[in-house]
Amino acid sequence: MKNNKYLTIYEEMVEQIKNGTLKPNTKLPSENDLVEQYDTSRETVRKALTMLSQNGYIQKVRGKGSFVLDMTKFDFPISGLVSFKELAQKMGKPWKTIVNEFELIKPDDYLQKHLSVTGKDSVWKVLRSREMDGERIILDKDYFNKKYVPILTKEICEGSIYEYLEEDLQLKISFAKKEIYVEEPTEEDCRYIDLQDYNHVVVVKNFVYLEDASLFQYTESRHRLDKFRFVDFARRGH
Amino acid sequence: MKNNKYLTIYEEMVEQIKNGTLKPNTKLPSENDLVEQYDTSRETVRKALTMLSQNGYIQKVRGKGSFVLDMTKFDFPISGLVSFKELAQKMGKPWKTIVNEFELIKPDDYLQKHLSVTGKDSVWKVLRSREMDGERIILDKDYFNKKYVPILTKEICEGSIYEYLEEDLQLKISFAKKEIYVEEPTEEDCRYIDLQDYNHVVVVKNFVYLEDASLFQYTESRHRLDKFRFVDFARRGH
DNA sequence: GAGTGGTCTAGACCACACG
DNA sequence: GTGTGGTCTAGACCACTCC
Incomplete structure (x- = not known):
């Protein structure tokens, strides 16, 4: 206390x-x-x-x-980090998480660079679709450094990984860098998102750092155009 | 000093x-x-x-x-508030600002609500296209409460209004709320942006507040999909 | 001049990391 | 135990606003 x-x-x-x-x-x-x-x-x-x-x-x-x-x-939470679960609850809509892929992998070059790990480390890879009103509108791709997250189960992934990390593992998330842009859907997007006729997706990349400045999570959140919304509240520094 | x-x-x-x-x-x-x-x-x-x-x-x-x-x-400025001028300079690309519309108007209901002004107040309306590599890729719609910005000229609009407000008028911007989403282009977008085949635009709405918490500027920045990029650097509270 | 928030000081004790 | 950053104190003076 x-x-x-x-x-x-x-x-x-x-x-x-x-x-x-x-x-x-x-x-x-x-x-x-x-x-x-x-x-x-x-x-x-x-x-x-x-x-x-x-x-x-x-x-x-x-x-x-x-x-x-x-x-x-300011009808929205004063924060840049909002989990899907919080968002869905705030909107009062029924939602569901579908775990598409869940495995321990050896990182490729791209991941090695972004997660600051070597080819010998193991990395959790989690692919989840987010469903609202019966449509899969978001594809979340999460990668965790196994060094910081030794155990992960399918059950945890079906809930909020975020809560698990902070509350159960006591990992102290300190800051995150976010990038948002639009691109054409990949074959993966087509498979895991109900894209309808939309021929672009909004990509939100998240680089999450711990208190000791080590990067432990890399996340890509891929949204169907019409269902994407981001709110930010910024104070001016000097 | x-x-x-x-x-x-x-x-x-x-x-x-x-x-x-x-x-x-x-x-x-x-x-x-x-x-x-x-x-x-x-x-x-x-x-x-x-x-x-x-x-x-x-x-x-x-x-x-x-x-x-x-x-x-973190190869980008650590800030959510980046002006077009800064961005263009950082990318080292030639850029141009085209002032499409520039006038003093009476606010409609939508503006009255968002700018917290009455129908009797006057509001500056500025419509500017942002050109890079010979293409107009952004449409900026700015609205200023005349109470805070008594004088505005076409010349100022062709440069950086932002700098004018902070440096010349000494207005102290304190915080801003930002909303980002995607929608279909309006007739205005078609006129002032070189949209090519893209049938959506990314809309960034900005509500800018002064130190005394009064809202003085409402901005809509409308981007062509492929040229949009947003970077944010968020610390965790507590 | 009185009241406000902004800066600064020189201490003190605490919680945590590490050897 | 030693060194680190985190919290807290009881003052002080300054810059600004308002009457």
Whole structure:
């Protein structure tokens, strides 16, 4: 059980914003007020406020105060990493995952380069179709370095691999690079996606890194054109 | 002239990473070493390191140290907000902007909702085609709230509106929400994009907010399928 | 001038990695 | 145990907004 004061403050305030105790477009108590309220130091309060700001909950304005943002404008999760399961649940649609292929392979050159593994390492390869409203609209191709994921079963693949990795294996995913583009469908796409007349697919490539900066997963998510949607929420750096 | 110590440290270290003084996959000096090196306090050093980490330059590992990441893996700008001008320059290709339409309009219902303006406000509407290798491959539709952008000229539109807003008008852009999806081309797309046989376009919608959380710009960027590419670099929260 | 958030300091203790 | 980064404190001064 962690005991981070700033995290506690952050989570409490998120809760208050979500349940309406703190209303959109109103001013938050000043940092000094919060110091008294939470009986802590100012830097700790500020750390919580910075997190709220970075996650799109509030807006800090020097000399004036911090203001609650209207989250209803942003009807999507403030995050670039959304699993299919989350997405489907959010849309309230029935969905299904079909495991097409599931095996341990020796990586080819392309994979060796992208996963930073040698030909001697083993790599899990998982091909899954995602079905919604009776149509297979997404093909997910996942590759995991066996060094980090020693055990994987077909049952896990039918659920959320993502949850398995984070919750069961306790792998700490730290950052991901994403590339999105459009290309013509491969023979594989035709086999595993109900393409109808669409003659292109949207490809989302994901390179997932662990906390120690080692790449452990490479994913290609191939979407039928009409069912693709991506939402991103970006803050400006300096 | 600002005099942020932590920003100075951050910028110096970015420079050292870029020019190779700090090499990929090596360990940084410890925080305590850096405190001595820069004659400052640990929290200040940590602020700089946190920024480096958030911007993908380093990776901090508790109990071990901070490590320089191999930026060559991430051959694209670490940012979701890339202007066409930046992109074209990075690719080293000749490019041109054609201003198709440029006028002050009264917002319709759709715009009123998205720009949070009333029917009495005025809104700048700018339609620009982006040309590369002699083909118009992108149609940019920009709408600005006149309240924030009182003056706009055709000349500015032919360059980078983005730079004009930030550098000349000193508008501080704080965050942006982005939506990406694919749809069939409109009559407008056919007129202003050299679509060839492609019967879909990739639409990137951008909602840009100022520091006080007011929405001042709504942009639609419509790309020919084959010329579309989006790169994103996401850190995990918490 | 009073109040706000932004930066900075010099300490302290903790959790974790490694030998 | 030693060294690392993670959290926290109780101050201080500054830059900005508003009255």
